[in-house]
Amino acid sequence: MPMVKKREIVISVNGTRYALEVKIYDTLLDVLRDGLGLTGTKEGCAAGDCGACTVLLDGKPVNSCLVLAVEADGVEVVTVEGLAQAGKLDPLQEAFVREGAVQCGFCTPGVLMSAKGLLSVNPKPSEAEARKAIAGNLCRCTGYVRMVQAILHASDSMPGCQDSSEEE
């Protein structure tokens, strides 16, 4: 068997920069979980269908199982481990905990990242917009009911979002 080709990448994850040597067939998911030990991001299907591997890549939610590590050279990635700041949970995380939106928890990191991606561009989404934002994240436990409520309540409680209508 021929030797596997490797490449060096520099990637920022949750605010920390790493210089890594990756195999050319490694995915961003492989790098996060195996290379960096950040196992909060999950693998559910390795085919981009379930959303369990969702992370923010330069602010946008992506299925990290579909991103090659070599494509992630120079990007900024945020994973579920990067949501809480200085020991304080993100309002989304708070809302999920409070609303009972977490059951087995396996889809939760991916859902949170999709929701975070939504709220960072649309701080006051409608229910339909919230549902659409997490439509790429499959969940079998919750029926999505409390997750959607949690996203809407998180957006209500986020600072600077209350009176965006006044700006018009």
Added chain:
Amino acid sequence: MAQEFVGQALVRSDAVDKVTGSAMYVADIRLPGMLYGRVLRSPHPHARIVSVQAGAALKVPGVIAVVTGQELDALGGEAVRDMPFVARHRARYVGEPVAVVAAVEEKIAEEALKLIEVDYEELPAVFDPVDAVQPGAPLIHEEVGHYTHIGAIRPVPRSNIAHYSEERQGDVERGFGESDYVFEDTFRIHTVQHGQIEPHCAIAQWGTDGKITVWTHNDGPHRLRKDLADALKLPLTRIRIIVPYLGGGFGGKGGLKAEPLAVAMAWKVSPRPVRILMTREEVFTASLVRHAGVFKIKTGVKADGTLLAREVIGYWDTGAYAEKGPTVVKQAMVAAGGPYRIPHLRLVGYCVYTNRVVAGAYRGYGIPQVTWAYESQTDMIARRLGIDPLEFRLKNLLREGDLLPTGQPAQAVGLEECVRRVAAELRWGERPGPGRGKGIACTFKNTKTPSGSAAHVSVNQDGTANVLTSTVEIGQGARAILAQIAAEELGIPVERITVSFPDTDTTPFDASTTSSRSTFHMGNAVRLAAQDAKQQLTRLAAQMWHCGEEDIAAGGGLVRIRDRGENAIPYPALIGRCYGAGGSILGRGFYYPQVGEAGEMWSAPSIFWMYGAHGAEVEVDRETGRVNVVKLVAAHDVGKAINPVTCSGQIEGGAVHGLSVSVSEEVVGENGRILNPNLHDYKMLTAADVPEVVPIIVEFPDAEGPYGAKGIGEPVLAPTAPAIANAVEDATGVRIQQLPLTTERVLDAIRNTADAAAKSKE
């Protein structure tokens, strides 16, 4: 007396771990020297394995070992020990393991698989349970009847029938004779998959001391320990099962799944640990599915709607190995008449082998299938008699004191309340708009009985407590409610209680986290253990205060002399005074229900029954056949909701699960090969597809349950499919007797009914 912790909507203790990504699942575990295994699987549904040549694979750099079935003589299975860890001389389904490779990296193992040569001799195969019981059908297990099996199972030798069950009450022929009308209908239900987001994974290590440790997401750790011990002919003490969080189960993570493959490989590469992680495709093709089946149901009824007699014959497709199939069929068929007063019953079930992926435990344990049949037919009968379907049900429903199919009198029957609350939420009396319809369906389910649960409660020297339990956290919130129960009994705040993860070396025996049994059985065990701990504290206090134990009261975190408010001291102070060098109080509880001998005709008593009803309002597009569920209501009698939030969460999730498997999901196969083994073509509903869901908790306390609690997780998806089909008939006049309710099926049915109506006018 109001409860401080039980019944409160407390935030579950694992939520923060899960939202921060720090909750650990099996695939997150890294062990030193761990190897990665990949599995070579049969491409044929039925074949003799002539030879397996792994020489070329072993030469690949980084490959450590290959193991084949020929090297390991181990047969496992909970009800019937019919399944080899790795196929030996025969492959019986597409996807059956034929060899396992372990390498230093997953990709290397994957490449090495391609170099293993297997010589197969194809055999005739059969894929349908009705075909498989016909004389002359290919015999899938020559040893049927000769495998070791539990006593309650009745295999039929020289056939594909893994189990045959027949239950009778009264005399159905007499009942049909006395009926004004007799209706016969056939219903079909399809194959669906559990859809847990976490794929199957197990890590096994066969130590130099011969001790096997398995890290796995198994819903019955002590059960797994026994299954492996039986298959390998080892004592229980040689096997240790450790279970972290499960990323969803629904029945698909019990029994032997990834574990036997990991153990077989670990045996070969001892003492290095080996991980087997299934791909999503393998989860579809080679883990577990729900039983598909055909149900023929014949019912006799009086003109006024009184049910007199019901005969149900079910053919259950159990796939290539029995797994829990025989007990699924046995338990479900007992309830196949429905939660009604019916004097004459004959319930026959065939658990049939086919050359398909294994079917077994799936949320509801066979109740969804029989509910699909009896609640569809019950609705049809009501309509044919011109009786409102709600009124028909209320007329015949089981009530307190009525005899259950097992001969026990029903107690704590919240069934009527569930049905009425669903009807009220749907505004049953109001006709829906054009193209819309409303439907109701109800169900009941037993819990496996008898089964035992043990717990230890350790009160520490600082007044906190550890609960040691082998109950598994699958997502249902078991760890949360067990902490609430311990808190209530001891009078210690729930934040000062920690609940263990299962480890069969240290957490005491539990039958399993299945059958909606844990709140009841383990809840009772935790109560007993907490009471035992309080008894020990009482004894210590009596010694310290030189009085009788009957003079001491322990509770609310304190011990005191009765009727004397002063001198009350907290538990830590008492422990500190008696054990100055440190100590703990260890309370033990073991709950094992006593059931009398069931009547000789019935062999499935249940310590409690769960009742529920679902309702649906749908909108059907007659041009396309598309069924849009506008509102879904689900009411369940749980006895007592220890935590109303986790309980509602189960009902909401279960109703959506039920909706998804009724209208959207189907494992499609052809000649034993699954055509859609991925989450793109097997369509689970997304957040954008889900209608308004209204969960309703009904509480009819059970006398034996902890604080009156029964269970919730299993029956929550049983009545959804018939409720929707009943609503579709209400909307269109068309009855669908086969699941799933796809647009094609509904459209065909609408067109056929229209054609038939047009022809009858000619």
